[in-house]
Each structure stands twice: as structure tokens, then as C-alpha cells.
Amino acid sequence: MTEPSLLxxxxxxxxxxxxxxxxxVAGVVAAALKRRGITSEVHLVQQLTPDLAxxxxxxxxxxxxxxxxxxxxxxxxxxSIVGIEAPVTSSHSWSPALxxxxxERLYGxxxxxxLVTVPGSNFAHGETISPATHQALGSVEAWADVIARVLLESxxxxxxxxxx
Amino acid sequence: xxxxxxxxxxxxxxxxxxxTILLDDDGHVSDARFHVVEFRGFExxxxxxxxxxxxxxxxxxxxxxxxxxxxxxxxxxxAILGVSIPPTAAKLRRLMNWxxxxxxxxxxxxxxxxxxxxxxxxxxPAKRNVFGLIDKYPxxxxxGIRLRRFGQKVISILGGQSVHPAWTVPGxxxxxxxxxxxxxxxxxxxxxxxxxxxALDMLKxxxxxxxxxxxxxxxxxxxxxxxxxxxxxxxxxxGVLRIVDSDxxxxxxxxxxxxxxxxxxxxxEPWTYLKFPYYKPxxxxxxxxxxxxxxxxxxxxxxxxxxxRVNICDYAGTPRADAELREFRRLAPRGKLVSNSFHYHxxxxxxxxYCLERIAETVEDPSIxxxxxxxxxxxxxxxxxxxxxAPRGTLFHEYHVNEDGILQKVNMIIATGHNNLAMNRTVxxxxxxxxxxxxxxxxxxxxxxxxIRLYDPCLSCSTHAIGHMPMVxxxxxxxxxxxxxxxxDG
Numbered sequence: 001m002t003e004p005s006l007l008x009x010x011x012x013x014x015x016x017x018x019x020x021x022x023x024x025v026a027g028v029v030a031a032a033l034k035r036r037g038i039t040s041e042v043h044l045v046q047q048l049t050p051d052l053a054x055x056x057x058x059x060x061x062x063x064x065x066x067x068x069x070x071x072x073x074x075x076x077x078x079x080s081i082v083g084i085e086a087p088v089t090s091s092h093s094w095s096p097a098l099x100x101x102x103x104e105r106l107y108g109x110x111x112x113x114x115l116v117t118v119p120g121s122n123f124a125h126g127e128t129i130s131p132a133t134h135q136a137l138g139s140v141e142a143w144a145d146v147i148a149r150v151l152l153e154s155x156x157x158x159x160x161x162x163x164x
Numbered sequence: 165x166x167x168x169x170x171x172x173x174x175x176x177x178x179x180x181x182x183x184t185i186l187l188d189d190d191g192h193v194s195d196a197r198f199h200v201v202e203f204r205g206f207e208x209x210x211x212x213x214x215x216x217x218x219x220x221x222x223x224x225x226x227x228x229x230x231x232x233x234x235x236x237x238x239x240x241x242x243a244i245l246g247v248s249i250p251p252t253a254a255k256l257r258r259l260m261n262w263x264x265x266x267x268x269x270x271x272x273x274x275x276x277x278x279x280x281x282x283x284x285x286x287x288x289p290a291k292r293n294v295f296g297l298i299d300k301y302p303x304x305x306x307x308g309i310r311l312r313r314f315g316q317k318v319i320s321i322l323g324g325q326s327v328h329p330a331w332t333v334p335g336x337x338x339x340x341x342x343x344x345x346x347x348x349x350x351x352x353x354x355x356x357x358x359x360x361x362x363a364l365d366m367l368k369x370x371x372x373x374x375x376x377x378x379x380x381x382x383x384x385x386x387x388x389x390x391x392x393x394x395x396x397x398x399x400x401x402x403g404v405l406r407i408v409d410s411d412x413x414x415x416x417x418x419x420x421x422x423x424x425x426x427x428x429x430x431x432x433e434p435w436t437y438l439k440f441p442y443y444k445p446x447x448x449x450x451x452x453x454x455x456x457x458x459x460x461x462x463x464x465x466x467x468x469x470x471x472x473r474v475n476i477c478d479y480a481g482t483p484r485a486d487a488e489l490r491e492f493r494r495l496a497p498r499g500k501l502v503s504n505s506f507h508y509h510x511x512x513x514x515x516x517x518y519c520l521e522r523i524a525e526t527v528e529d530p531s532i533x534x535x536x537x538x539x540x541x542x543x544x545x546x547x548x549x550x551x552x553x554a555p556r557g558t559l560f561h562e563y564h565v566n567e568d569g570i571l572q573k574v575n576m577i578i579a580t581g582h583n584n585l586a587m588n589r590t591v592x593x594x595x596x597x598x599x600x601x602x603x604x605x606x607x608x609x610x611x612x613x614x615x616i617r618l619y620d621p622c623l624s625c626s627t628h629a630i631g632h633m634p635m636v637x638x639x640x641x642x643x644x645x646x647x648x649x650x651x652x653d654g
Contacts, residue, residue, distance in 0.1 A: 015209075015224045046227030046328070050275050050294070051267075051312045098294075105298050106305055125209035 004062040004151040006033065006040045007055075009096075011068045013046050014127060018069050018120030021133045025067035025118055028137055032144035038151060040065075048094045050102060057107035062151050064113040066096035069120035069133065076118045076136030078143040082110065112150055116143050183612060183637045184435075185595045187647075193599050194642075196592035198584070198616065199436045207574040215241050215548070215569050216334060222561065223328045225578070226622050228271065231264035231319060232554030232579070234332040235401060236561040239550030241334025243422070244565055246544030252534040253336035258401045259526055260322045260332065261552065262519035265400060266356070267315025268555035269470070269512040272620040273363065274308025277509055280614050281370060285377065289606060304366070307359040311516070314356040318523065321345045336538035346527050353524050357484075360516045364488060367510060374506060380597045381615050382505020382590035385410035387443055387466035388475045389582065391553050394418065396478035398485070398518060400553040407443060407466065408476045410503045415445070421551035424560055430577065431461040441582050442466070465585040468557025469619065470511035475501040480514070482521035488514045505590055508618045543569045554579040556620055580621040590615045602647040604639050609650050612637060 010026025012019040023044045030040040041061070045052070048066075056064060066081070086097035096115050103109045118136035122128075188194040210221060219237040223230035235257060242249055249257075273281075279292045282301060291299070298305045322341065323331035331338045388410075391403040404418035407427070416427060429447065431440040442464030448456065449463070466472070480486045492510055496502045502511075526532060543565060550561045557579030564573040594615045598608045639648040 013224050013227070015221065046224065046230075049228070049271060049312070051271075051309050051316060054306075054309045054313060102294060102298070102305075105295065106302060106309075125206060 004038050004155060005060075006038060006063045006065055006147070006151070007059050007061045008040045008042045008065040008067060009048070009052070010042060010044045011046075011048060011066060014044075015125060017122040017124055017126040017128055018130050018133050019123050020127070021069040021118050021120055021129050022067045024129060025069075025116060025137065025140070026065075028140050029065060029067060029116060029143060029147075032140050033147060036144055036148040036152075038148055048096060048099050050094065050099075052094075052099050053102040053106060056099065056103045056111070057109035061111070062154070063111050063147065064096075064100070065147065066113070066115045068096070068115065068117050070117040071120060073117055073119035073136075076116065076139040076143075078114055078116045078139070078146055080113065081115045082113050112154070114143075114147055116140075183591055185591075185599065185637065185639050187599075187602075187639065187641050189642045191602070191641075193592065193596045196588060196595050197435060198588050198591050207576060210574045211571050213571050215244055215563050215565050215571055218561075218563065218571070218574075219332055219334075220328065220330050222576070225576075228622065229264060229268050229554050229556070230328050231260055231332075232552060232559050233561070235261055235552035236550040236554075236559045238332040238334055239552060240548040240561045240563045241550070242539075243548030243550065244543055244545050244563065244569065245334055245539070245541040247335055247539040247541045249336040249539050250534075250536045252340065252531050253537040253539075254402075255526055255529065255532055256322060256337050256341060256537060257332060259341075259523060259532075260319055261401050262523050262526075263315045263318035263322075265315075265519045265555050266516050266523075267312045267319070268620075269516050270308055270311035270315065272555070272617075273509060273512050273516075274304065274311070276620070277614070277617055278304065278308065280610070280617075281367065281374075281509060284373070285610065285614065286607065289610065292610075304363075307362065311356055311359050311363075314352050317352065318349055321348060333538070335540055338538070340535045340537045341533050343533055346533060349523065349527050353520065353527075357517075357520050357524075360513060360520060361484075364513045364517065367513060368491075371510075377506045377614075378504045380593055381611075382586065382593065382618060383503065384589060384593065385503055386586060387415065387446070387464070388472035388501060389443075389466045389468050390473040390476050390558055391421070391551065392418065392477050393481075398473060398477040398480040398515075400473075400519075405551070405558070406476045408501065410501050412499045412501055415443070421560075422549040424549070424551065424577075428560075428577070429461065429464070436584075438581055438584050439577075440584050441577055442585065462585060465589070466582065467505070467586045468579055468582040469508065469555070470515050471502065471505065471508045472557065473553065474511045474514055480518050482518050482525070485514055485518035485521055488517060505586065505615070505618045508620070512620075543567060554622075556580050556622055557582050578622065580619070583619045583621065587616055587619055587621065590618070599639070602639065602641070604637055604648045604650045606650075609637060 008026045010023035012022035014020030014023050026042045030042050033040055081097045084097050086101050100113050118133050122130050182199040184197045186195045219234045222233040222237045225233050279297050283292050283296050387407050389407045391399040392406045393399045393403045405421050407416040408414050429442055429444045440461050442461035443466055447461045447464030480489050548563045552559050559579050560577040562575040594611050637650045638646050641647050
């Protein structure tokens, strides 16, 4: 049986300080999942666009993770975003939930999906990440446990040991 | 008398597009202001960096059209090096640029404007969105995604990744195109061409339903600016700058893009961060060195982007696009330009067709797989100007460097900035049609939003986390009282 696999989208602009945290988080989550026997393909995107719905539908993965930064959040968080309400936007940038809903409605694709977020406060031009944003990454092993449990249980396999 | 409202930009939150509609003493719309909120400082951020880094840095200005900045930036770098890039490199850059036009225009037409155009401007707001489009026209929704993915795939094939490909560099490009990848592009083309043909048919069938919108959505004379080939053909990568008025009079037949400052000025206002580019010879006419009066720059208003490009060119140069262009030009009296911004939608589709035809032609060029794709040199000029057509309009990058190639000064005029005056006037025109009394309504919000979307503006794409462009419209009386306010979250 092949390893479960995931598509991880790291979202944000790496030249706008904390806005680039999504890319960083995506890499860290991928590494943590690898330690649990789950392979990931990381895609870095500045924003989410409708074509990603088809990309997800054609991906043949077992789940999707979106890694992003959230203004005014206090700490990092993970939440399942399958089947949740998604306000429709008229902008160029879509939400993870909206992408998933379009993937389901247009392509019949419904996969386990999570949004992991870290707080961000500095969005000026620059290439650094704030200490508070870094600190939220302390939760990454717990996030990887959550994701691994769902994926591995769905395959009838027990989750591997955490290396935290 | 109209009360002037000055809004302190410091209080703005980036990513909000705010519109203020001003009433005069009689309660009629006297003006409308589209406040664009962008953090300033990008040009400052670049100072001290090497010009070699600039394509990669400036590509992150926009999440939708990074390729445009790659092109303009690389061309500014070419000028600093003082090189002519190899012919194959120029063809490859054009290939990527055309692919970007396709993907960006597809997103704009199918997903941003499609629900309004195909479901009806006055249809149930709860369904006039992507899900309404999926329910009623699932094939159209899929086609839009397929077309955008075509563009993204070509960009990814050429540059190694579809977002911020670090492939276009001063002097040329990093990697040639392989035979295998050329075949991949070739195989994807027929579907893309079919989808575009269907979209054009669909739009033309629906056009009679939008005679009102033609009248009120940016229907005013203006100048139009863009690049053309030296013999007046449709152009997106190189060529010369042409400026034409709505009556078809050519004010600038073909000025070298590097001399843009001779004809383009930039004004500022305290109530928005976006500058107001204008055509200097008209705006400053008759002043003879006197201080210009307030609002002087409005006389030099011009539009850029798809509508401008198809208006100013003498021909497209590919068979299906030329046929569409001839049909498009019948929307205006003979010899005059199509001056209704509503027809940006139509122009976008013509450009998609043109770009696909050019891609098809270019992949059959035997030299497209040559491996000489880069010229090498050191700094030979201390100023470099790179100009390219982004999906939204003409894009200028101007770099001043020292002998080591370190940036001392950067100036950029982004495509959306050129359209600032026109967007303001469009909002005012829509407001004048739709404001009745002292209340705003949902229909008004939709119309204004659509009016802005005609220009497909690039606003705050640069910061994803807070760049969702919620829209706020305020209706302000002559005495400054805010009479009503509507908000739509982006």
C-alpha cells in the first residue's frame, strides 16, 4: 500500500513579512507529516484562484492542507474545512473553503481538508517573520498528529509515533 | 457649493476599495472618488538591491500577473546591460507573455464578470456568483478554469513554475524550450481556441441585453494608450507607444517607450494612494509654465488595457482575431474608437484569441527550441526603462543604478494606475444614473462593482492576508454628512 499523500498550499507573499508565513508553515508541516509516513507536495501560491479547484480534483491525493496567516489571530490553529460555508467573493483571491466547494460542485471531488493558520501583524515590505508568528509554529507537531490520524485511520492503519 | 471631503489615508486599511459619492446642494451626484489603498514603499524597498534581483522581486507585486512585472523588469535590465537579447529569447518571452494574457483575461471574464454577464445584472444576488454559474452553465465554469490552466501550464512549462517563475532575466531567459515541451503546448491549443470561440459567441449573443450598460458604464471620450508594433499592429511585449483620442486622431503615433516621461506625468491627491497618470501635452496645454489649477490632469485622462489596445492598433495580425476585430469596430461610428468601457469584456476575449493564435504560430517556428537564449554583459547604462503590456494595461519599470548595478531609484507605473482617472469617472457616471435620493441600494453596489471590474483592476493583490478588497460606498451630502453607507466583503 502506498503512503498517504497530501497537497499542501502555502499561501502568501514572501516579500511582505508575515504574509509569507504561509509558505514557511507549509514546509514545516510537510516535514512533520513525512515523519509520520505521509508524503506531501507543497505548492506555494500568492493567493488562491479558481483553477486550483481543478488541480485538486486531478491530484489523486488523500487530503489537502492550506497554510496561511491570519490577521489578529493570537495563536496558531488547525481546523477542518470540508463542507463549511464559504462566502462567495468577487475578488481575484478565493478562500480555501471556496476552492474546495467548487472542486466538489464542479468536479465531484470531496477530500479531507484542513486550514492551518498562524498569526500575522507585520505586512510591510520585507522578508522576515515576526516572533509571535514563529512562536505559533510550536503547534506544528500537534497539527501533524491531527492530520495523520484522520488519513491513516481512513486507510485502516494506526498513526505513527510523534517525534515531538 | 460642494463640500470637499478629504480622507486621511493613514486611517485606511490596505485592501479596502472605498468609494465616496459626493452630492451637491441640490442632491445630485457631483463627483465620485475611488480610493485605492495600497501601502506605499515598494519602490523604496527595492533601493539598495541589485537590478539582477528585480524580476524576482517585482513579480511579487501581483499574484495574478507576475509575468508582466518579469517582462518589464527584465527589459529594464536589458537596457542597463545595453544588450539585444537573442531572437529566440525574445520569442520565448513573448510566448510567456501571451500565456499570461490568456490566464488573466480568462479569470476576469469567466469568474469575475461571468456571473453578471451570463446570469444577468439584475438576477438574484444570492445566485449571481460562481455557484449560480456552476448551476446554470457548468460547462462555462469548467471552460473558464480550463482556459486559465492553459495559460498557467504554458507559463509553468517555460519558467518551471506558474507563479513567480524565475526564468526571465536581464539579457534573456534562463532555459530554452525543449521539443517535448513544445509538443505539450501544441496539444493543449485546440481546446483553448475552441473555448475562446464559444465565449466570444456567448458574449456577442448577449450583447443586445446590455444596451443600458453600454450607455452608462464608462461611456465617455478619452485618450487610449498602449504599445503597437512599428507598423501599427496589436502588440503586448515590445514596439512603440501610441496615443489616440476617441475620434481616432493619433496624438502620438509611435514614441519610444523609454521616453515615456516626455508625455506621461503623474499627479497625486491626498485621498488615495494611487497616483493619477495623465497625458501631459493635453493637461498642461496653455499653461505656459504657470502653476496648474486643481484637477488640471483630468484633461489628460487616458485608458489602457484590452479596450485601448484593440482600439489603437490598425490590425491584430492573426486571422480569427482580425475577423473579430473588424466585427468589434462596428460598435462605433466609422473611424471612431469604441469608447464604452463596458466593451472591455469583448476586447479581452479578442485578445485571448489573438494570443492563442500567436502561441500556435510561435510553437511552429523552427527556431523556438534554439538553445542560445541569453546575452551576457555588465552594467553599461545607469538608467534602464522596461515597458510591457500587462493584461490590465501598459506597465513601466524605470531603474536608476550605480556602476555596480545597485538600485538608487525605482519608479513604476502599474497598469491599473493609468486607468485611475477613468475608473473614477466610470463610478461617477454609474452613480449619476442610479442614485435617487439619499439612499444606496444593493443594485447600486452591484453596478459600481461591475463598473470597476470592467477595468479588472489589480488592487492589493500584493498582500494576500489583508487584500480581500471589501468594498465600501459612502454617500456624502454637500455639508459632509454621510447619508448612507454600504459594504460588501470581498
